[in-house]
Amino acid sequence: xxxxxxxxxxxxxxxxxxxxxxxxxxxxxxxxxxxxxxxxxxxxxxxxxxxxxxxxxxxxxxxxxxxxxxxxxxxxxxxxxxxxxxxxxxxxxxxxxxxxxxxxxxxxxxxxxxxxxxxxxxxxxxxxxxxxxxxxxxxxxxxxxxxxxxxxxxxxxxxxxxxxxxxxxxxxxxxxxxxxxxxxxxxxxxxxxxxxxxxxxxxxxxxxxxxxxxxxxxxxxxxxxxxxxxxxxxxxxx
Numbered sequence: 001x002x003x004x005x006x007x008x009x010x011x012x013x014x015x016x017x018x019x020x021x022x023x024x025x026x027x028x029x030x031x032x033x034x035x036x037x038x039x040x041x042x043x044x045x046x047x048x049x050x051x052x053x054x055x056x057x058x059x060x061x062x063x064x065x066x067x068x069x070x071x072x073x074x075x076x077x078x079x080x081x082x083x084x085x086x087x088x089x090x091x092x093x094x095x096x097x098x099x100x101x102x103x104x105x106x107x108x109x110x111x112x113x114x115x116x117x118x119x120x121x122x123x124x125x126x127x128x129x130x131x132x133x134x135x136x137x138x139x140x141x142x143x144x145x146x147x148x149x150x151x152x153x154x155x156x157x158x159x160x161x162x163x164x165x166x167x168x169x170x171x172x173x174x175x176x177x178x179x180x181x182x183x184x185x186x187x188x189x190x191x192x193x194x195x196x197x198x199x200x201x202x203x204x205x206x207x208x209x210x211x212x213x214x215x216x217x218x219x220x221x222x223x224x225x226x227x228x229x230x231x232x233x234x235x236x237x238x
Contacts, residue, residue, distance in 0.1 A: 011044055015052040018042065023061050024086060028074040032062065081171035088175045094182075096231045102175055103231075107217075107224045109168060110153075113160045114200060114216035115209040121159025126205020128155045133201055137194045142184035145191040150177070152197060156204070186230065190223035 023032070032038070035053070039046045053070055056062045060078035064070045075083060087098045117125055129152060136148040150173060157169045176183075196219040203211040 016055050019052050023072050026072045030072045031069040084171045084175040100231050103224050103227050107220050110220045111213040111216040113165050115213040116160035117156045118204045118207050118209045118212035120161050122207040123205050125159040129201040133197045142188050143180050146180050149191045
């Protein structure tokens with residue numbers, strides 16, 4: 001993607017976002033243009049560019065050497081979960097390989113989070129979840145149902161009381177939310193299964209970790225596998 005002059009008021013943030021997008025499209029060891037050249041192309045001052053490069057260095061995505069070129073590091077080895085939303089959609093196009101990995105992670109993590117929620121949340125969590133199940137059942141709008149489902153899982157993740165799973169969920173949600181409209185039809189297979197949300201709620205409320213794990217698999221599995229199959233067919237057709 002060609003770099004574009006910065007137009008908005010938050011100059012430092014905009015420079016960082018553009019450079020981040022550029023870096024994730026390059027290969028490990030590739031060199032970025034000089035500070036002077038970046039400042040010219042972006043239409044900003046060199047100190048602003050320098051600040052953005054330092055922020056990229058702090059994320060582990062580039063290596064900045066005084067008096068030498070700034071080189072790209074391998075984000076697959078050095079990046080964090082915060083990159084997922086940027087990797088999922090690049091220049092307006094969905095990266096299907098990233099989408100598949102997100103779905104796989106979701107299916108792997110969801111049942112474990114549900115088991116922890118049952119063990120640590122129990123009855124009080126069940127009360128909160130029942131309200132979300134009622135809200136889910138009260139709407140027929142496919143996008144609204146996806147949002148209610150996210151709110152349901154917010155409660156499950158909070159009850160699991162795991163900062164690692166919480167941050168993973170935040171990253172997965174940030175990647176997923178921009179695609180709600182596009183996925184409305186495909187996700188209906190999951191978010192329309194009100195009885196499965198209720199079954200998971202019963203298991204969590206009872207404090208039954210194993211049953212919660214199984215019910216989460218029942219809820220997440222079918223739609224996830226359907227989406228992965230759709231991705232595989234899409235790739236095969238290309």
